[in-house]
Amino acid sequence: MSGEASIGQVHPAWPARLHVVTGKGGTGKTTVAAALALALASGGRRTLLAEVEGRQGLAQLFEVPPLPYAERPIAAAAGGGEVRALAVDAEEALLEYLDLFYRLGAAGRALRKLGAIDFATTIAPGLRDVLLTGKVKESTTRTVDRRRAYHAVVLDAPPTGRIGRFLNVTAETARLAKMGPIKTQSEGVAALLRSPMTAVHVVTLLEEMPVQETVDAIGELTALGIPVGRVIVNGARPPLLAGAKPTRAELRRGLAAAGLPSDQATVATLQAEAKEYLTRRALEESLRAELTELGRPVVELPLLPGGVDRAGLATLAETLLTA
């Protein structure tokens, strides 16, 4: 039963079953979600990495053909673990759902032919989100032979601007469906999302707009009663310049000592670059302080100079585990 123990226990540093990863567009939330799925799968565990926006961002990241609506192994984690990936599609989820409860069979295909599914998910966006989050809930709580199918599920979620609405499924559907299975379904999802089994992590860069959106999103999620996990700073750069702005004389002497040209233009340019760097650093520091004030644990992931490849993802996964 040692297998059960390993898959049954949550990672002490990441004590949730469902990890929802959001962030402003362009902050690298897909990369972070993938790294987290890898991290939580290490040591022989199995995790599911799910996306819900039809962007096929996971396929692009792992450089594989577009993902189907099925859970497929996408990467091996350190120590024999496995990450599976799933692109959740609202239409497929609706058909699966109808099939499960109403044994539709051919009728389901007829519905699709009529455009009914497209229609239903278009006209009632809340319904769409219930279907997407419903599928995520199902995989989070699924058991196989009385064991959990996944040690953890990591969701590459919609960006900060839409995350509150996306996760606040009950409110959206309650307006539309006052009773019936859709309502039951959405209530089940809402209960999971508001339980300690869930943590929403917000990815940001040390830039003004992403930090502002991080602050806003955490406020919104807190008000909705949805547990916020960590703030993940992506693309963090190590400090390069210890002290104050270098003087021209300092630079000139240093350049000469290193046998480099120390003409006035070179010195002036190096000084200007150092000054700009310090300005940026000061801004980053104040943004970092703003994030710390949120009172959530902050993790910093290093900028990957070579871009995000498998080795890069492994580095990020390791940082996430040790942070």
Added chain:
Amino acid sequence: MDRILADPGVRIVVCCGAGGVGKTTTAAALALRAAERHGRRTVVLTIDPARRLAQSLGLTELDNTPRPVKDVNGEAGGDLHAMMLDMKRTFDEVVLQHTEPARAEEIFANPFYQAMSSTFSGTQEYMAMEKLGQLRARDEWDLIVVDTPPSRSALDFLDAPARLSRFLDGRMLRLLLAPARAGGRSMFSLVTASFGVFSRTVQKVLGAQLLTDLSGFVAALDSMFGGFRERAEQTYRILQAPETAFVLVAAPEPDAIREAAYFAGRLREERMPLAGLVLNRVHRTDLPGLDAERSLAAAAQLERSGEHRTAADALRVHAALTQQAVREERVSARFTDAFPAVPTVAVRAQPADVHDIDGLRTIGAALTTAGLAPAG
């Protein structure tokens, strides 16, 4: 870029690209430049500006009305208005325009309308198009600069009218509408009649109340959207006309560049005029002769000597900047190699975000300096 802003034949500039690349700032800077330098009466339509940028434009409320921007130099004879799109209000206005007040009230109260007007993915795109069409029809401005919504994909903006048409022409909608068109009041006639498995399933899954609401909403859609669709198609044609210039906005990062290349391809397919690519947040060094390897080696040498700490640090800063510039150059080449004919303007990364008129002026000037300076 100045040529476009000055050209009286150009009436609309559409800024598009992935989220988080400085689209709104670019749109605002171009609009300000058009007003101040080229004396054009300009309005900028923003979708979701950062709070401080909005404040700098005098946009303190989301009121869907163009407001004059203060501190704009009007010596050239131009001026600048700015407005923020209020999606729900624009939708409400469309409804009011196409139905009588009593009916409109009914529609506003319908939960499906409420859901669709505030959350329907794509509504923001339709409404941005609608607003653009309205502004264009008013003919009060020489130039309209549009910032496109922060979509899941930049392409949603182009696809909005077609999607709306498809939606309205869909078989499903027609089926649901059949009783309404036949004079029936609710969908129940339809449900109890011969619709078979679908209606029974829908009723089982969704419940009767939802069906009543849905049929009411669908009937309302039918009555008011004929005109709306026509307008969306009109706007689409304006976007294809020579009076429109598309400006792609990107940052030298793989995702943004991929999105930009994809969008450029689509514009070509749709025969929409692409004026150029704005590359924001580009890093360059003015010291290209000193490469990263040499400066890092020099820094290490100084470090070992135990002296000149600060100079060693400065050399490392320079090396990091140079490496970043090289990386960005490589990423950007994916676009420029695929679309060599598209003019590209690089705007250097600013040490801090822009949130005042002066900052926008600086960006405007950077946007209009000729061409892309080579990194060396």
